Amino acid sequence: MLGSKKIISLFLGAIFLIAFILRFYSLNQFPVGFHIDEASLGYNGYSMLLTGKDENNQKLPLYIDMFGDNRPSGYHFLTIIPIKFLGLNEFSTRFPGAIFGTLTVVSFFFLAQFLFKSKKVSLISSLLLAIASWHVVLSRASAETIVSLFFIISGFVLLLFSLQKQKPIYCFAAAATLSISFFFYHTSRVFVPLLFFVSILYLYPTWIKSRKKYKISLLLSFFIISFISFSLVFLIKGGAGRFSQVNIFSYPETRLVLEEQIREDGFSTIPVFLTRASHNKVINYSLTFASNYFDYFSGKFLFTQGGLPNWYKVPGLGLIYIVELPFILIGLFYLFFSKNRYHKLPLIWLILAPVTAAFTVDDVPNIQRTIVIFPMIELIAAYGFVIFTNRFKDFKYKAVVVFSAFFLIMNFSYFIHQYFIHSRVHRNWYRNEGFGQMVDLVKKDYARYDKIIVTKSLGGVYPLVLFYMKYDPSQYQKEGSPKDIDHTGFGKFFFVSSTCPSIDKDPSFPKAEKTIHVDNGSCPDYKSLINNEYIYITRKDGTRVFRIVYE
Numbered sequence: 001m002l003g004s005k006k007i008i009s010l011f012l013g014a015i016f017l018i019a020f021i022l023r024f025y026s027l028n029q030f031p032v033g034f035h036i037d038e039a040s041l042g043y044n045g046y047s048m049l050l051t052g053k054d055e056n057n058q059k060l061p062l063y064i065d066m067f068g069d070n071r072p073s074g075y076h077f078l079t080i081i082p083i084k085f086l087g088l089n090e091f092s093t094r095f096p097g098a099i100f101g102t103l104t105v106v107s108f109f110f111l112a113q114f115l116f117k118s119k120k121v122s123l124i125s126s127l128l129l130a131i132a133s134w135h136v137v138l139s140r141a142s143a144e145t146i147v148s149l150f151f152i153i154s155g156f157v158l159l160l161f162s163l164q165k166q167k168p169i170y171c172f173a174a175a176a177t178l179s180i181s182f183f184f185y186h187t188s189r190v191f192v193p194l195l196f197f198v199s200i201l202y203l204y205p206t207w208i209k210s211r212k213k214y215k216i217s218l219l220l221s222f223f224i225i226s227f228i229s230f231s232l233v234f235l236i237k238g239g240a241g242r243f244s245q246v247n248i249f250s251y252p253e254t255r256l257v258l259e260e261q262i263r264e265d266g267f268s269t270i271p272v273f274l275t276r277a278s279h280n281k282v283i284n285y286s287l288t289f290a291s292n293y294f295d296y297f298s299g300k301f302l303f304t305q306g307g308l309p310n311w312y313k314v315p316g317l318g319l320i321y322i323v324e325l326p327f328i329l330i331g332l333f334y335l336f337f338s339k340n341r342y343h344k345l346p347l348i349w350l351i352l353a354p355v356t357a358a359f360t361v362d363d364v365p366n367i368q369r370t371i372v373i374f375p376m377i378e379l380i381a382a383y384g385f386v387i388f389t390n391r392f393k394d395f396k397y398k399a400v401v402v403f404s405a406f407f408l409i410m411n412f413s414y415f416i417h418q419y420f421i422h423s424r425v426h427r428n429w430y431r432n433e434g435f436g437q438m439v440d441l442v443k444k445d446y447a448r449y450d451k452i453i454v455t456k457s458l459g460g461v462y463p464l465v466l467f468y469m470k471y472d473p474s475q476y477q478k479e480g481s482p483k484d485i486d487h488t489g490f491g492k493f494f495f496v497s498s499t500c501p502s503i504d505k506d507p508s509f510p511k512a513e514k515t516i517h518v519d520n521g522s523c524p525d526y527k528s529l530i531n532n533e534y535i536y537i538t539r540k541d542g543t544r545v546f547r548i549v550y551e
Helices: 004-024 038-050 074-078 078-087 090-116 119-131 133-139 144-165 168-183 188-202 211-233 242-244 253-267 272-278 281-295 299-304 324-335 341-353 373-391 395-420 433-444 464-468 474-477
Strands: 451-455 489-490 494-496 515-520 533-538 545-548
Touching: 004 078, 004 090, 004 119, 038 078, 038 090, 038 464, 074 090, 074 144, 078 090, 078 119, 090 133, 090 341, 090 373, 119 133, 119 373, 133 144, 133 395, 133 464, 144 168, 144 211, 144 272, 168 188, 168 211, 188 211, 188 341, 211 451, 253 281, 272 299, 281 474, 299 433, 324 341, 324 373, 324 395, 324 464, 341 373, 373 395, 433 464, 433 515, 433 533, 464 489, 464 494
Parallel strands: 451 494, 451 515
Antiparallel strands: 489 494, 515 545, 533 545
């Protein structure tokens, strides 16, 4: 049955449709709220659409600095077209992630096909990816990693195709596609060259007898992606910005632990050379790296609690459905003993996937930095399922298959319920719910008031204000692209660290005749507010986000 190309196309088309619906249904409403990173992506796309420059007045930048993080600008550029036709809103900002997330399901089918030459494995892999909770969540949340993942998978599809056809054109196409992934997320700049190198080294017997022209193109492709990666990180200003913030070598806690160990040894009679041999940077950094690395294979991270940042978490759910676990174990077992070199590539991919993330701290274990690990887990689960069904065809084993399919449906249904019902009200402060309502209210009275003083107690807010105000980018750039430093801002907006600026007024701050104060919703109801008009902005769970006070 699966031998027919038409049947396979129908199945793949159905899977694509499922993926599309899961990623586009109520995309403007779910996830609830709009994270600050999403607002920055959308506003910078809007700014480049209208002015050709980002919020920092940089023309067609490779990196965009929000809070010193220097993020690759690929996703920002992708938002330009949907914003052009749909306007600046949540849907247009999330559109690139949703569409590339959907397309990944197709490229993943071909990756599985080149590795296993099995239509069953390919179709089941695509289905598991289409309904995977981690992939649906990230595809709907303007995650740059989703776009980067599409180009990584597509690039390795082209690489495998080039190995099969022994044609240089596909090899260079693979290098170009893989290089595109570098413009969306930092992790790929280490992972891609590393996996490319290890893969061609491991598959050496399959290409060493090929024509000289192909061998040169293969090695040249590796040097191309390595050079581009090196250039983006070390030769272009801002390339190492984010890594410098989160790497284990500059993390204070690692150094403090080392100092504490040396100090504790000082209370004993241990010789100095033993202290130096036991407590040094090499050992401590290695232990930190190992701890981070194995965190990404923990059951808690993969199956029960998920990872960080919190705004990607679905309450009561891990990243991989628990029903997949036995088939993952079966797949790992058979892949380990397989004599087919291509079958070992998912294992190599799996081993290398957390390496980059293990060198970083802050929000560990991190979903974004290790997104490349999850497709291989889905692929191995699909392979394990097919192995199980092919080897065990007795009635009782068929019953296990039916039960597993039922359990997968239950797992998926539970995810849908948790995501579309519970995530609306579960810890939704992580996704800045209420900011849109607050800005919409302020916008109505913007012309009638002299100043709008906004609390920063809920985090960096200026990208959200820019986004929802649709603040003129050229005007923002003329003002010097001011960030939300205390008592500074743009237009009539001023940002202060005070939780309740309507009450805790800074006497040094210039007064205005008519002022709107945006307080934290937790501010107490003092009698001094009786003569002023105020409105509360609440979340869907009933908790207060803001109090808007009109003076």
